[in-house]
Amino acid sequence: MTTSADKTLSLLIKENAYEHGFDLCGIVLSKSFKEHEPIIRNWCSSGMNGDMDYLGQYIEKRINPGLLIPGAKSVIVTGLNYYTEKKQGGNGIPVISRYAYGINYHNVIKGKLNKILDYIKSINPEVVGKSFVDSAPIIEKAWAREAGLGWPGRHSILINNKIGSFFFLGVIVLNIDLDCDKPYTEDHCGTCTLCIDSCPTGAINENRTIDVRKCIAYLTIENKGPVPEELARKMEGRVFGCDKCQEVCPWNKIAKPHKNPEFELPEEIKQMTAEEWHNLTREQFNRLFKRSAIERRTYERFMQNVTIVTKFSS
Ligand code: SF4
Ligand code: SF4
Known part of the structure; x- marks a missing residue:
């Protein structure tokens, strides 16, 4: 009590x-x-x-x-x-989550x-x-x-x-007792299946789990090997993560922009052309992403993503 x-x-x-x-x-x-x-x-x-x-x-x-x-x-x-x-991407520019x-x-x-x-x-x-x-x-x-x-x-x-x-x-x-909240027991998905229908690679299972072997977020971030070509064809230019199932969700129509400057995309990255992405050097990668979650993908693997995914994106 x-x-x-x-x-x-x-x-x-x-x-x-x-x-x-x-x-x-x-x-x-x-x-x-x-x-x-x-x-x-x-x-x-x-x-x-x-x-x-x-x-x-x-x-x-x-x-x-x-x-x-x-x-x-x-x-x-x-x-x-x-x-x-604010979104980056378009014209063959690699898309980041x-x-x-x-x-x-x-x-x-x-x-x-x-x-x-x-x-x-x-x-x-x-x-x-x-x-x-x-x-x-x-x-x-x-x-x-x-x-x-x-x-x-x-x-x-x-x-x-x-x-x-x-x-x-x-x-x-x-390790202390606190006054607790009630669990959220409702489910407002109703009959909607937009996220399942829109997932480019069919990664969402019926039981609300994900088959990460098909999920773009996994394939471009965690996957140790290169992105398989048959999946890269479906990835719509995404080279680090994927927001598609969240973007189509009706519940995100109420989303308001965050107020955290730490989460803004730096202007220098936003302005990069497709050519600049493809010619990105290790030094540039280290400088641009040294404080970003992208850094953990490593330069080699990130550039592998850029090469194979953008090949099929336009
Ligand atoms: S993150 Fe992308 S690939 Fe993964 S389940 Fe959602 S829409 Fe599908
Ligand atoms: S798109 Fe959103 S509301 Fe619709 S099923 Fe998926 S998670 Fe639920």
């Missing part, structure tokens, strides 16, 4: 999260997500995780934060909007989450906690739904009924 002190602290934490620019913040009691275990195991054993073997490992930790933070009692989940109407326009979101969000953690510790120095942004075996989407942030769409991405789906998730696990 939560006390009035827990309620006050929960409100202060949310206030602090909004002060740090987060658009969404919910709190949920830490627990084990046993029901997710067979889903993850089946998905991995059918090979739909591609080369991402790590997703099939540490499943016990992935479903139970108590194994990551001993004594875990509460989980804070945040959402940070990255939607922008919006999420990778600016500074690597892992670093931006981790910095903000750690500030919240410092704030909580300034109120209660006994608190032990840890923040996560895609950096540990945590099933963020399941936590986000439990914390009331939204529902997973047919494309498997979380949708919030006030800001759409273009937002990053962040998680803080704490």
Whole structure:
């Protein structure tokens, strides 16, 4: 049972999260997500995780934060909007997913989450906690739904009924009790199948999972080898990530532009011609993308994407 002190602290934490620019913040009691275990195991054993073997490992930790933070009692989940109407691309120019326009979101969000953690510790120095942004075996989407942030769409991405789906998730696990939010139990996809019908490579499964072996986001970011030519033909010029299933989703008609300068596409990149992309040198790549999520693809693999994908894009 939560006390009035827990309620006050929960409100202060949310206030602090909004002060740090987060658009969404919910709190949920830490627990084990046993029901997710067979889903993850089946998905991995059918090979739909591609080369991402790590997703099939540490499943016990992935479903139970108590194994990551001993004594875990509460989980804070945040959402940070990255939607922008400004788009690059066109005329054979390689297309980059919006999420990778600016500074690597892992670093931006981790910095903000750690500030919240410092704030909580300034109120209660006994608190032990840890923040996560895609950096540990945590099933963020399941936590986000439990914390009331939204529902997973047919494309498997979380949708919030006030800001759409273009937002990053962040998680803080704490060893203290907090006043919790209600889970989001509704599903507003209805009879819509726009994301499934629009996916260029048919990567969306009926059960709201993705076959990453066909997903452009995986093929251009995580995939260790070159993009297979038969899929490159369908990728419509996308060389790093893919926003197609989110762009067609009616719930993103309500998305508003973000207010985070860190997530803006630098003007120098926006102005690049198709020729400049194709002639990009390693030095230019390192300079332009040194703080971006694109940097982890490495120069060689990124240029492989540019060469094969744009060959079929015009
Ligand atoms: S990100 Fe692109 S390729 Fe992947 S499921 Fe969505 S539309 Fe399909
Ligand atoms: S496009 Fe339609 S089915 Fe897909 S996530 Fe959006 S509302 Fe749901």
